[in-house]
Amino acid sequence: MIDDLIERMKKGDKRAVARLITLVENDEEKAKEIIRKIYPMTGNAYIVGVTGPPGAGKSTLLDKLIKEARKEGLVVGVIAVDPTSPFTGGALLGDRIRMQRHSTDPGVFIRSMATRGSLGGLAKATGDAIKVLDAYGCDVIFVETVGVGQIEVDIVKTADTVVLVTVPGLGDDVQAIKAGLMEIADIFVVNKADREGTEATIFELELTLDLEADKWRERGWRPPIVETVATTGKGIGELWEAIKRHMEFMKTSGKIEEKRRLRAEEEIKTIVSGWIARRVEDAIKRGELSKVVESVVRRETDPYSAADLITRTLLEVV
Template sequence: MDATAASLADGVARGDRRSIARLISLAENDDPIGAEALRILHPRAGKAHVIGITGSPGTGKSTLTDRLIEAARRRGKTVGVVAVDPSSPYTGGAILGDRIRMQSRSTDPAVFIRSMGTRGALGGLSSHTADAVKVLEAAGKDLVFVETVGVGQAEVDVVRLADTVVVVLVPNLGDDVQAVKAGLMEIADLFVVNKGDLSGADKVAADVEANLMLAHPPAAPDGGVPWSPPILRTIAERGEGVVAVLEAAARHRAWSETSGEWSRRRVRRVLDQVRALLERKVTLFAFEPDGTPRPAWKALLGDLVAGRLSPQDAAGRLLAAFKP
């Protein structure tokens, strides 16, 4: 066992902020020491309530998250936050600005906030967001909020990571057909209509409600009563309605635990992580992190470029040569 990884894991388990921060970085950078520390910490993770906050850019996700942190702290809960913002597809650079709105508890030692760039991932999270969540869980946080990038309609990876998904809507973004569309509108366990003081808030809430009335939600995993997503109104800027969001999330957790949904999602989450690790290992066997081919297959590359080899052939040969 790597001594550095062991002491890092130990630091995280003690809640040491430098260790938490460093391990998230190592995981994010595919460092083997980070992978080993995550392995050690795995049994400690899995106890936090992971709440995803998603919605279009500018709907108030960060402000809502800030007020949820405050409400959770008032209830004595410890809180972790992973806030994802987009990386540039051209330079890899990013402006991670979610912290600007998350200042209520910025020096509270029971709150740990981490910003991540998407680094090429397209589903609203980064490929290592799950690792960051795991680190915060292992550090003993009761609640972990995951704020996605501002999403459009189909970036729904958060549903694979969160126990409870909060979809944040605002007035005047479209007509009632938007509420019927597949994707984002299907993944909500809770709808929040933020900026509820703007005109049009009633209409959004009504559109969503009308859409929910048409749905035949699948039965709960235990065959019991399905969860019916509540539609909540907030004015996050003023903190109005935020406690109700936290309470609804707690009700969703309680329903999930009794209905079997909690473990269904947790099983899916670990399976997703295994799949992601496999994809990543195979990809990194063939490619450098920046996407250029590894030296080992320079010859193959020549044939590929010259058209003597198809992409299918090249992938087949690389898989045949794959060593973990």
């Protein structure tokens, strides 16, 4: 079945792409098989992360950016991540509503994903879904994060360019700066720039960037600030040009290889830590670690020593 889906995907079958993404979301063993088979076909897409607080207009902004990319004949993939309800386990997955005019465009593939409890603004399977869209032949893949505010930092491990969207009057600009979101952004967008308070927001961002002037000079890239009104399209062209400039900077400076190497390291660490966590959990459920747990309860062994013993035992098994 998987081989058939991959062959259909290579021929441009969107339904096969959707089915492959569903499999990597829901079935870990099939996800492994899929990624093993398509991985040689990946590495060609450029990934743009779009993050920022709820209500900043990220989805509307993306709708306009898709149009800009399509004007240049680029094949576009979009992954929009929505939060999962802790009560019902469901997710609205409504971002596609704002981008529905692109649904019939053969050069655009839009997929909504639920976080399913993952923190950091991204779904656990986002990385694998990106690989499927990359293998499908997307030139650029936009990843829109949940919009949970101060923990939206996982996107920097996923995207080649990170666009941070804010709006005047949210009152969270200083909080975002304190939380370190300033550190992950390659481009700042002040959306809804027709609102009162736009100049103050831009001033605050510029001031913060000025305080880190030495760091930007060392990196070779100072994040630009772009004013947009996504509902009218104002500033969208300028934002797309800023994204392309950063893309060119990443490629010519060699930083894209550096970033992708770090991404590979993080991905391997995540897979290994997940593997260990699942096996420890399974062993505890089967009662295989009851003696170790009891020794910690009786204060005969500390938790760190117990964890070290379990980890070494698991690695020896491998």
